[in-house]
Amino acid sequence: MLKLSPYIELNELNELNELNELNELNELNELNELNELNELHNPMIYQNISDMYAAEEKVRQNLKALVEGLPDDVTGALPEGEKWTVAQIVEHISMVDEGGGKICRRLLSKSQADGKPSDGTARISSGFVEKATASAETKLEAPDIVQPRTGRSISESLAVMDGNKERFVGLQPLFEGVDDTGNKFPHPYFGEMTATEWFAIKIAHEARHTRQIAALIEKIKS
Numbered sequence: 001m002l003k004l005s006p007y008i009e010l011n012e013l014n015e016l017n018e019l020n021e022l023n024e025l026n027e028l029n030e031l032n033e034l035n036e037l038n039e040l041h042n043p044m045i046y047q048n049i050s051d052m053y054a055a056e057e058k059v060r061q062n063l064k065a066l067v068e069g070l071p072d073d074v075t076g077a078l079p080e081g082e083k084w085t086v087a088q089i090v091e092h093i094s095m096v097d098e099g100g101g102k103i104c105r106r107l108l109s110k111s112q113a114d115g116k117p118s119d120g121t122a123r124i125s126s127g128f129v130e131k132a133t134a135s136a137e138t139k140l141e142a143p144d145i146v147q148p149r150t151g152r153s154i155s156e157s158l159a160v161m162d163g164n165k166e167r168f169v170g171l172q173p174l175f176e177g178v179d180d181t182g183n184k185f186p187h188p189y190f191g192e193m194t195a196t197e198w199f200a201i202k203i204a205h206e207a208r209h210t211r212q213i214a215a216l217i218e219k220i221k222s
Helices: 012-040 049-067 086-114 126-134 154-169 172-177 195-221
Strands: 185-187 191-193
Touching: 049 086, 049 154, 049 172, 049 195, 086 154, 086 172, 086 185, 086 195, 126 195, 172 195, 185 195, 191 195
Parallel strands: none
Antiparallel strands: 185 191
8 A cells, every 4th residue: 555755845735636646546456455355255266275375365464454553443433333343343253263264174184084185176166156156245144153242352353363374274284185075064154065165265254354344444434
């Protein structure tokens, strides 16, 4: 994102013109970032497991860039018509992130025991893609188990996610080395899913809520 230099030596009119231009560029950059998030959570774009880890990293960096350093009057604000604050959304993301990681570990352990090798391809079924695509713009109610209720700060939730990430990175050799198509665990909305599909949903979930947070911040500041 572009930042204004503190040493701009222009007359007031030129300063205003430059500010307007920079604001337009910033808005364009933010739009591009949100469009990029839309692409990153599309399960049809993943060719291999390394693509998924790269996408997850990009989504996480976008989330952190958006929420780190936000003042309390923004993170705790609840505008009319909204259900969760920014802090509560980030807490919810951290809870789903942790739960999804545990499910993936359990499924991959079973697949490892099955002994079927894989070549690192991201095997995602067409049925899963159809369901995920159809739900992209549908508002889904979070199950009670992942409803935010601890009152964690954003920094605390991000710390939880950092810990989740360290453990999840350790799963990459299993994701790449074993065929996980024979073991599934049910998702409340998408049905039976493999570890790779749970991984894809984990990325999509975080990207979706990052877009939600961006819109909520805009609403709070307007």
